[in-house]
Amino acid sequence: MKRYILLIIGLAITTVYLFPLYWMYLTAFKDGTEIFQYPPSFWPRNPQWNFLEVWKGRDMGRYIWNSLIIAIGVTFLVTILGTGCAYVLARVRNIWMDMALFAILMMQVLPSSLMVTPIFVAFNQLGLLASPRFAVILAQAAKMLPLYIVLCRATFVQVPRELEDAALVDGSSRIGAFFNIMLPLARNGILITSVLIFLQSFGEYVYARSLIAKNELQTATVGLQTFMGPNANDWNGIMTYAAIYVTPILVIFMLLQRRIVSGLTAGALK
């Protein structure tokens, strides 16, 4: 009996917490007059289907495409650079590795909004701002790389050392052992961490806003920010935009929730 009372309380708390999400979807389905009605309604009286209209009207395809390019670029770069590093940090234990890990942990905490000033000036001098999406990829990859290394390292730590040693005894080279034994065994962790990096970069805002000058190269976050402008009152449009943008993120997250959670906790605290 007590367990079911707890379940009901649990459901109630979760409902309260997720109310903002419900309100986003609800507003997206309401029509233009219903959102300004007082008292507000908690279920759409006259459900609208504005998604296509907003998608076309706000040119969302282009914004989402730019966000995708940046997220894919960051994920690719981070995976290539970080996987080997995570493996070495998990495998070798000495004072140098401890120092390297410490330095990496320190770089994980640098706020983008503070790093963007020197990055903007330096990229400007180097001419990198001529290809602004690439510039955002470079900057965001530097932000995400430490997180990727820390989480992936936790995966490699869990792979038994004996398997690699056995391959080396059998005459495999270090390179062979890494690609044939270690990578396949750590595949799940690498995949989950990459998804996490992808989702985080898909919602990137500071670098895109600061480094990209042309509107047609901007990301979905900046598109939403422009939509919200100073005197915005098209709230069902804005919430429709937000719903289109976050639904894929939420779906991917819900599908992989358990694995992301376990990877995240292993990396953050070990």
Next chain:
Amino acid sequence: MQGIIRTIRDGSGFDILLLSLALIYLVTFSAFPIIYNIIMSLQTVDMFTIASFNRPFVGLQNYYDILSQPIASAVFWNTVKFVVLSIVFQLSIGFGLALFFQQDFPGASYLRGLFLAGWIMPALVVGAIWKWLLAGDFGVINYILMSSGVTEDRIFWLSNPDVALYAVIIANVWLGIPFNMLLLSVGLASIPRDVYEAAELDGAGAFERFRSITLPLMRAQLGAVISLGVIFTLQQFDLIAALTQGGPADSSNVAQYWSWQLSFQTYEISLGSAVSVLMILFVIVVAAVYVRSTRHEHSY
């Protein structure tokens, strides 16, 4: 040459190669910008000198200019309030939820997982949603507060300078609860059951068990979560950009947003980098505390 190839194939050269790939990248795009930032904070950098490699040095003038600006102390206290209040509420609500979902009932871990939806969403979108929830005339929060009798009049959350900062804090607490809850749940799960059972046999009540078992055993975990909270709160930019943009009249402006405003809105880039240098130093100190507290947990 052969030797190099052999060590990369079979020796420690392989480790060094893999490690240096990532480290060189990080040095180029993270460590170098920090150093460059320090240099810029000692120079005059504005729209005219931004592309030049040979800018005049002005010593500590930028730091002096920053600290003598009238809004500096307001921004400082806003930042302190933003960080302290966000963490107090994130931590206590997150801890409460972690304790609640620790109990044995059907669907507990599934419901806990749903909370993370708030954490995975882009902060700018979360800001947009809260801007609509908190809207003065048609916002649902005002409706709920007024119909339940908490306030008589509408609160203009985002345009009233007295409450704008608190509006941002509320949204930030919402965003931070899942992460706090998750990390604290992991800590709670690692406390052995039999410690509680033994205490129960000795006649310790629920509160007594919490005070004398849970809190002491969670000390390292709480330290880690608090320092991570400080770090994440100081990274928070998107929410402020979506909700108030530091306004009205800088009443909700915090250091990390101010630094960006100086650099990208008024183009006083050297002032922006001076603020940035000070904040980065602070974040690094907090991060060192965090790393130490996780190490501590390791040995124990």
